[in-house]
Amino acid sequence: xxxxxxxxxxxxLPFSKNIGMTERHSGALAILGALKDAGxxxxxxxxxxxxxxxxxxxxxxxxxxxxQNLRFFGAQDYGGGAGAPTMxxxxxxIELGLAEVVVVWRSRNRSSGGRPWVGQxxxxxxxxxxxxxxxxxxxxxxxxxxxxxxxxxxxxxxxFGNVAITQRRHAQANPMAMMRKDLTMEEYLSSxxxxxxxxxxxxxxxxxxxxxxxxTSEERARDLDxxxxxxxxxxxxxxxxxxxxxxxxxxxxxxxxASYVAPxxxxxxGLKPDDIDVVQFYDxxxxxxxxxxxxxxxxxxxxxxxxxxxxxxxxxxxxxGGLSEAYVHGFNLLVExxxxxxxxxxxxxxxxxxxxVTSGAVVxxxxxxxxxxxx
Amino acid sequence: xxxxxxxxxxxVPDQDTLPFWDxxxxxxxxxxxxxxxxxWIWQPRPVCYRCRATNPVWTQVSGNGRVASWTxxxxxxxxxxxxRLPLVVLLVELDEGIRMVGxxxxxxxxxxxxDGTAEGLAMGARVALRWxxxxxxxxxxxxxxxD
Ligand SMILES: [Zn+2]
Numbered sequence: 001x002x003x004x005x006x007x008x009x010x011x012x013l014p015f016s017k018n019i020g021m022t023e024r025h026s027g028a029l030a031i032l033g034a035l036k037d038a039g040x041x042x043x044x045x046x047x048x049x050x051x052x053x054x055x056x057x058x059x060x061x062x063x064x065x066x067x068q069n070l071r072f073f074g075a076q077d078y079g080g081g082a083g084a085p086t087m088x089x090x091x092x093x094i095e096l097g098l099a100e101v102v103v104v105w106r107s108r109n110r111s112s113g114g115r116p117w118v119g120q121x122x123x124x125x126x127x128x129x130x131x132x133x134x135x136x137x138x139x140x141x142x143x144x145x146x147x148x149x150x151x152x153x154x155x156x157x158x159x160f161g162n163v164a165i166t167q168r169r170h171a172q173a174n175p176m177a178m179m180r181k182d183l184t185m186e187e188y189l190s191s192x193x194x195x196x197x198x199x200x201x202x203x204x205x206x207x208x209x210x211x212x213x214x215x216t217s218e219e220r221a222r223d224l225d226x227x228x229x230x231x232x233x234x235x236x237x238x239x240x241x242x243x244x245x246x247x248x249x250x251x252x253x254x255x256x257x258a259s260y261v262a263p264x265x266x267x268x269x270g271l272k273p274d275d276i277d278v279v280q281f282y283d284x285x286x287x288x289x290x291x292x293x294x295x296x297x298x299x300x301x302x303x304x305x306x307x308x309x310x311x312x313x314x315x316x317x318x319x320x321g322g323l324s325e326a327y328v329h330g331f332n333l334l335v336e337x338x339x340x341x342x343x344x345x346x347x348x349x350x351x352x353x354x355x356x357v358t359s360g361a362v363v364x365x366x367x368x369x370x371x372x373x374x375x
Numbered sequence: 376x377x378x379x380x381x382x383x384x385x386x387v388p389d390q391d392t393l394p395f396w397d398x399x400x401x402x403x404x405x406x407x408x409x410x411x412x413x414x415w416i417w418q419p420r421p422v423c424y425r426c427r428a429t430n431p432v433w434t435q436v437s438g439n440g441r442v443a444s445w446t447x448x449x450x451x452x453x454x455x456x457x458x459r460l461p462l463v464v465l466l467v468e469l470d471e472g473i474r475m476v477g478x479x480x481x482x483x484x485x486x487x488x489x490d491g492t493a494e495g496l497a498m499g500a501r502v503a504l505r506w507x508x509x510x511x512x513x514x515x516x517x518x519x520x521x522d
Contacts, residue, residue, distance in 0.1 A: 115451075118453070120384070121382050121383075121384050123387060126418055127384075128387055128388065128392060129386075129418050129475070129476060130476050132384045132386055133477050133478050134452070134456060134462065134464045135464055135476055136452065136453055140446055140464065143446035144444040144466050147444045147446065147498075148443070148444045151498050192450075193449040195446045196446055196447035196449070196461075196490065240424075241424070248443075248444075248466055248474045249417055249418060249473070253444070253474070
C-alpha cells in the first residue's frame with residue numbers, strides 16, 4: 001500500500017456518570033478537540049466513520065459541525081465489536097485515496113441514558129430464542145461463555161480478580177479514570193453477583209463518554225506539527241455461525257471470532273505476537289482479557305493466567321480500560337493504544353513500537369495495530 | 376387498584392420461526408432439519424448452512440440433553456423476574472447435537488428459585504424438557520434428571 005494511514009489527533013471529554021449533554025453535543029466537542037489536537041480544522045475533514053450503534057449518524061454530525069462535503073462515510077456494526085473495524089474503515093478510505101482527513105468518534109451516554117436492555121421486551125430475530133429465558137443483559141450472555149472457559153481451562157475467579165485489580169492499578173495512575181479506589185482480592189471475591197460466575201467487578205463500568213480520533217495520510221501528516229501514529233494493519237472476523245454475544249450454536253463452544261481475526265491480523269501486519277509491546281484487549285468483562293491472550297496467539301490455549309504471572313506477557317489495558325477507566329464501547333482502548341505509541345500514557349510502557357488493540361471478543365469483531373514506524 | 380404486572384420479554388416470530396412457536400403452543404419441540412443432508416439447523420433459518428439445500432423440514436426432537444453451561448441471574452434484572460431470584464438460565468446441548476437456551480425448572484415446569492446448588496446442577500448433567508408458563512407465553516424449559 002503506497003498511501004499509509006496515520007492517527008494525528010485525539011481527544012476525549014472527561015468521563016462521568018452524567019455528562020449533561022446529548023451524544024450529538026459531546027460527540028461534536030470530542031471531534032472538534034481531536035481536530036485541534038491534530039492542527040486541522042473542520043474545513044479539512046472529508047471523511048467520517050462511526051459505530052452503527054452511534055445514535056448520531058455521520059451525516060448528522062457533518063451537519064452539526066459544518067463539513068462542506070464528505071467524500072467518504074460508513075459505519076460498522078455489532079456493538080463493542082465495531083471499534084477496530086471502524087478504525088479500519090477510516091484507514092482504508094485514506095489508503096485508497098478516497099478521503100484525506102477522516103474523523104472517527106464514539107459518544108455514549110451509557111450511564112445517564114439508562115440500560116438499553118431494560119426496555120427490550122419484544123424479542124425479535126435471535127432474541128426470541130434467548131431473551132424470554134432471561135438472557136437479557138450483556139453479562140448474562142457472557143456468563144454462559146465464562147463458565148465454559150472456566151470448565152475447559154481451569155480458570156478460577158481469582159484469575160478474573162487479578163485482571164480487575166491490575167486494571168484498577170492502571171486506572172489509579174490515570175486522572176481521567178472513573179474508578180481509582182483501591183481494589184483488593186477480598187473485595188473482588190466478596191462483591192455481589194451479577195450473572196454467576198460473573199460478579200460486579202468482572203463487569204465494565206457504565207459511563208457517559210465521548211472520544212474522537214483524526215486520521216490522515218502519511219504525506220499530509222508531514223505538514224502537521226504532530227508525531228503521527230501509523231495504522232500498521234487491521235483485520236476483521238466473524239467466524240462461522242456468528243451471533244452477537246450468544247455464540248453458542250456453532251460446533252465448538254468457547255471459541256470466539258477473535259480466533260478468526262488473529263491469523264488475518266498477523267498476516268496483514270507482517271508482525272507476530274512477540275513484536276507487540278503493549279496490548280489493549282476489549283474488556284467489557286474480565287474473562288475476555290484472558291481469552292484474548294490465547295486467541296491472539298500470545299500464549300497456549302487457556303494459559304493466560306500463568307503467562308501473565310510469568311511476567312512475559314505484554315502489559316494490558318494500561319488506562320484502566322473498560323473495567324476501571326470508562327466503558328465507551330472500547331473506543332477508549334483505541335485512544336489508549338495511540339497514546340502508548342505517542343508515549344503519553346499515564347502507565348507508559350517503555351519504547352513502544354507496536355500496540356495491539358482489539359474489539360469485542362464474542363461478537364463479530366476486529367483488531368488493529370498502531371505503530372511508531374510504517375511497515 | 377394494583378399496578379399492572381411487569382411484562383415478560385415476548386417472542387416475536389417471523390415466517391422463518393413461526394412453526395417453532397406453533398409447535399411450542401402444542402408442547403412439541405420442533406427444529407428445522409435439512410431434508411438433503413440431515414443437518415439440524417439451530418437457530419432456525421430457511422437454508423441449510425452445510426449443504427445449502429433450501430428445504431429444511433420441521434422435525435420433533437425429544438428435548439433430552441445435557442447441561443453445556445449455565446448462569447445464575449442476580450439483580451438487576453427485568454422486573455418480571457425481580458422477585459424470583461436467583462434463577463438459573465441453562466445452555467442445553469440436546470442429544471441431537473444442537474444447543475438451546477432455557478430456564479431450570481422443577482419436574483412440573485415451575486421456575487426454580489435457586490442457584491442450582493441444592494439441585495446438583497453441574498456441567499454435563501442430564502436434563503429433560505418441560506414446559507414453563509410465563510404470563511400467557513409457553514416456553515421450553517429443562518429439569519435435571521438422573522443419568
Ligand atoms: Zn443440508
